[in-house]
Amino acid sequence: MNTQIKLSAQFLNVIESVFSGMARAIIHNSDYKSVDEAKAAIDRYFAERNDYFRQPPHAPAKKLGQRA
Numbered sequence: 001m002n003t004q005i006k007l008s009a010q011f012l013n014v015i016e017s018v019f020s021g022m023a024r025a026i027i028h029n030s031d032y033k034s035v036d037e038a039k040a041a042i043d044r045y046f047a048e049r050n051d052y053f054r055q056p057p058h059a060p061a062k063k064l065g066q067r068a
Contacts, residue, residue, distance in 0.1 A: 018049075022042065022045055022046070022049075025045060026038075026041050026042055026045050027042075
């Protein structure tokens, strides 16, 4: 299987932001008992993140002074 990977700066910025968020949430200041426990935490992080972004966007907030 030959897959092309986009290497533009814009694409790489998105990838970097995803992985830096994961690192801050899961890896930094962690104390996992095993590699498998760390892998499970990373898998859970991405599963929860993907579930969140699959949800439809929430209704926008009303502007000040706007009636329902």
